[in-house]
Amino acid sequence: MHLFDRQPAPRSGLASLNVTRRQVLAGGLLAASAPLLAGCFNGGGGTVYGQPSGDTPKQYKDRQRVVMWSPFTAHNAEILQANIDAFNESQEAIFCEVQIFEGYDKVESKLAASLQAKQVPDLSVMSDIVWNRFYLNDALEPLSGYFDDSFGTDSFHEQFLKEGTLKDKIWWVPFGRSTPLFYFNRDIFAEVGLPDRSPKTYSEYREWGKALAGYSRNGTKVAMRGYTGNDDWYFQGSSWAFGGGYSDGLDMRFTSEGTVNALEFDRAFIHDDKSGYLSADPGGDFIAGATASITESTGALTGIAASAEFEFGCGFLPKEDGTGVPTGGGGLSILGYASDDRKKAAWEVLKFLSSGDAAIEWTLGTGYMPTTKAALESEKVKAKADENPNYQVAIDQLEIAQGPDVVRKFVPEAVPEMKGAIQAVYSGNADAEKTLKTVQANLEPALEKVRAKYDAKVGA
Amino acid sequence: MAAIMTALRDQPAKDDTLPADAMTTRDRRRHRRKANLARTWWGYLLLIAAGLAFVLPLYILVTTAFKTNGEIYTWPMKWLPTQFTWDNLVAAWELAPFDAFITNSVVVTVIGATAKIVLAVFTAYAFAYLPFPGKNVLFLVMLGALMVPGHVTLLVNYITIGNMGLINTYAGLILPGVASAFGTFLLRQHFLSLPKEVFEAAEVDGAGHLRKLFSFALPMSIPAVATVGLIAVIDEWNNFVWPLIITNSVNMRTLPIGLMYLKANDGLTSWGVLMSGTLVVVLPMLVVFLFAQRFIVTGLTGAAAGSGR
Numbered sequence: 231m232h233l234f235d236r237q238p239a240p241r242s243g244l245a246s247l248n249v250t251r252r253q254v255l256a257g258g259l260l261a262a263s264a265p266l267l268a269g270c271f272n273g274g275g276g277t278v279y280g281q282p283s284g285d286t287p288k289q290y291k292d293r294q295r296v297v298m299w300s301p302f303t304a305h306n307a308e309i310l311q312a313n314i315d316a317f318n319e320s321q322e323a324i325f326c327e328v329q330i331f332e333g334y335d336k337v338e339s340k341l342a343a344s345l346q347a348k349q350v351p352d353l354s355v356m357s358d359i360v361w362n363r364f365y366l367n368d369a370l371e372p373l374s375g376y377f378d379d380s381f382g383t384d385s386f387h388e389q390f391l392k393e394g395t396l397k398d399k400i401w402w403v404p405f406g407r408s409t410p411l412f413y414f415n416r417d418i419f420a421e422v423g424l425p426d427r428s429p430k431t432y433s434e435y436r437e438w439g440k441a442l443a444g445y446s447r448n449g450t451k452v453a454m455r456g457y458t459g460n461d462d463w464y465f466q467g468s469s470w471a472f473g474g475g476y477s478d479g480l481d482m483r484f485t486s487e488g489t490v491n492a493l494e495f496d497r498a499f500i501h502d503d504k505s506g507y508l509s510a511d512p513g514g515d516f517i518a519g520a521t522a523s524i525t526e527s528t529g530a531l532t533g534i535a536a537s538a539e540f541e542f543g544c545g546f547l548p549k550e551d552g553t554g555v556p557t558g559g560g561g562l563s564i565l566g567y568a569s570d571d572r573k574k575a576a577w578e579v580l581k582f583l584s585s586g587d588a589a590i591e592w593t594l595g596t597g598y599m600p601t602t603k604a605a606l607e608s609e610k611v612k613a614k615a616d617e618n619p620n621y622q623v624a625i626d627q628l629e630i631a632q633g634p635d636v637v638r639k640f641v642p643e644a645v646p647e648m649k650g651a652i653q654a655v656y657s658g659n660a661d662a663e664k665t666l667k668t669v670q671a672n673l674e675p676a677l678e679k680v681r682a683k684y685d686a687k688v689g690a
Numbered sequence: 691m692a693a694i695m696t697a698l699r700d701q702p703a704k705d706d707t708l709p710a711d712a713m714t715t716r717d718r719r720r721h722r723r724k725a726n727l728a729r730t731w732w733g734y735l736l737l738i739a740a741g742l743a744f745v746l747p748l749y750i751l752v753t754t755a756f757k758t759n760g761e762i763y764t765w766p767m768k769w770l771p772t773q774f775t776w777d778n779l780v781a782a783w784e785l786a787p788f789d790a791f792i793t794n795s796v797v798v799t800v801i802g803a804t805a806k807i808v809l810a811v812f813t814a815y816a817f818a819y820l821p822f823p824g825k826n827v828l829f830l831v832m833l834g835a836l837m838v839p840g841h842v843t844l845l846v847n848y849i850t851i852g853n854m855g856l857i858n859t860y861a862g863l864i865l866p867g868v869a870s871a872f873g874t875f876l877l878r879q880h881f882l883s884l885p886k887e888v889f890e891a892a893e894v895d896g897a898g899h900l901r902k903l904f905s906f907a908l909p910m911s912i913p914a915v916a917t918v919g920l921i922a923v924i925d926e927w928n929n930f931v932w933p934l935i936i937t938n939s940v941n942m943r944t945l946p947i948g949l950m951y952l953k954a955n956d957g958l959t960s961w962g963v964l965m966s967g968t969l970v971v972v973l974p975m976l977v978v979f980l981f982a983q984r985f986i987v988t989g990l991t992g993a994a995a996g997s998g999r
Contacts, residue, residue: 282857282858282938283857283858283859283938283939284858284938284939284942285939285940285941285942297938301955302955302956303950303951303952303953303954303955304785304951304952304953304954304955304959304960304963305785305954306954306955306956307785307951308785327939329938329939329940330940330950330951331934332950332951332953332955333955334955336934339935340935343845343848343935344852346845346848346849347848347849347852347853347857348852349852349857406956408956448766449766450766513958514763514958514961517763517958518763518764527956529956530956530958533954533958533960534958536759537759537760537763537958539760559956596956598956
């Protein structure tokens with residue numbers, strides 16, 4: 231402070247150059263916007279970003295390195311690593327390193343941050359509602375040109391491949407896909423006198439819930455269904471079953487009769503009938519016998535089978551006006567900003583993971599859906615389905631499964647908004663129609679933000 | 691918890707061996723204590739409730755770590771594991787390289803916390819004793835840094851460290867955290883509360899700044915420095931978001947990030963394994979805290995009292 235007090239203000243250096251303040255400001259603005267403008271033209275191709283550093287063992291130092299980002303943890307991570315180790319040993323040109331970020335959303339935020347820092351992995355696992363956003367921002371590499379006679383597009387389950395195709399190009403191939411199943415405690419169902427199957431319709435489910443009312447086990451009341459508030463995936467499914475949905479293209483359908491009925495059904499199931507409740511850990515509650523049934527991912531099949539000390543069964547999700555089975559889970563994409571050498575090497579990794587033993591081991595070990603020809607036709611997978619009818623249920627149900635609605639895929643705010651909505655209804659007994667109206671109103675500006683890009687890059 | 695223990699110990703023991711006619715002072719004291727207890731029983735109840743709120747989660751953490759899967763999911767809950775098992779800990783170690791995580795956590799914590807303390811001590815000394823231009827403005831800026839939540843600077847730091855080429859290195863892990871606004875603030879306040887006469891006398895005897903810092907200011911501020919150190923250690927050890935985004939490969943991960951390797955991304959989490967991993971993360975800090983707890987209390991209250999000046 232003293233410095234400035236004691237001395238007279240020095241003549242501004244700028245003033246002596248005869249530059250006006252306006253010119254300085256304009257210059258500053260231009261300089262500041264230069265990177266922004268450059269950012270706009272980055273997508274054209276040719277820009278190469280650096281590769282994330284990591285841990286390359288000595289014996290692989292001379293190989294082309296491929297960095298793969300993966301959300302898989304615990305046992306799934308072990309199985310993936312075993313496959314990658316097999317890949318590294320199978321050839322001598324490429325070394326693949328898996329870097330783990332827990333869960334799809336962590337991979338997403340890490341990817342977004344690393345695009346800012348101009349560093350991208352070569353291969354990344356992204357969930358079915360995440361890859362679209364990177365596609366819109368030109369961060370993905372079209373994969374169609376990489377397929378050849380030895381590894382054609384028919385290597386993948388047609389329906390799943392279609393989900394990753396936009397504008398006639400393939401951007402995302404299935405890897406670790408799942409779909410929800412209806413899990414029920416057969417012991418409890420038998421004791422209450424309910425049929426040994428999943429309910430055919432939601433109305434029937436509601437009757438069963440009333441039949442179960444008052445039943446208790448080990449001194450605790452048993453509920454019919456434990457709902458999760460952390461995922462709107464299951465609700466996306468039931469909204470279809472009631473004839474509603476999130477959107478038709480970019481036209482929102484949250485306030486359509488079907489969607490409102492679906493949420494109203496859940497509300498009545500929980501608050502009027504007291505048949506359901508909002509659970510912090512539905513899977514854990516089911517294993518503990520606190521709830522008689524849940525809808526849970528096929529990915530949980532192995533875990534529940536290992537921990538449950540009772541007979542449990544799996545069935546199709548209930549229908550109502552129609553079917554309502556969402557697909558979910560992950561897929562693989564190659565990042566466009568990687569160099570050509572890195573992209574080619576990444577394709578080799580992708581190919582290895584999607585064919586032969588690696589694809590079979592992955593499906594069998596994780597419980598994810600078989601999505602590749604190698605896995606679908608494998609004797610081992612067939613044997614597992616024969617031996618475990620629950621696993622066969624998951625495969626059979628695929629025929630009526632469908633990918634999420636456009637708004638859920640392309641508007642990043644949709645999922646958090648819907649999670650808030652279902653929590654408000656499940657725990658707070660909020661009015662279904664009002665809540666969904668708020669959701670639609672809140673999502674309006676978010677949707678307008680992506681509309682232009684969506685129209686240009688996905689089309690009507 | 692200690693308070694409860696003392697309270698329980700102070701309750702009169704049932705003492706039937708005493709002769710009935712001996713109306714000693716001891717007896718009278720017992721009467722008084724009984725009256726006290728009648729008046730303050732609800733206080734003890736609150737103490738126990740508050741204690742339970744802290745101890746119960748820790749108890750569940752420890753027992754779950756040694757329970758089998760079947761027992762974890764049993765309802766109603768089992769308070770004691772009937773089959774004590776090490777399997778969870780073994781499984782955690784097999785799922786993720788915990789030895790590498792421990793090494794990384796120790797390196798980052800020791801270097802990071804040391805740098806934090808050294809910087810905080812020097813900066814605080816400067817703010818407290820050195821006259822220099824713009825001191826108050828700079829102090830205000832530093833206080834401003836105290837108000838900015840770390841998440842705001844996260845992306846900027848990430849890009850900076852990325853441009854320096856330090857992603858996935860120890861330097862990248864440690865650097866952005868070495869300046870501690872809180873530590874500087876706490877120490878400056880404490881330095882200001884020290885008696886001026888001591889430093890005047892030291893100056894008369896010809897002591898320079900370093901001598902004044904090491905021979906007078908620091909010895910008189912051990913609780914405050916210990917507080918800053920302890921908070922720095924716990925911060926570095928538990929830090930999650932920054933190590934998560936700045937490291938890529940498994941061999942550079944720290945313990946809190948290591949835990950996420952144990953949590954299933956899809957389906958069911960094996961709680962026993964996750965809890966035994968958590969135990970590995972929590973235990974060292976628990977031990978550190980138990981040893982340094984005495985300092986942190988005096989340090990915090992001391993600085994708070996000093997800030998009034």
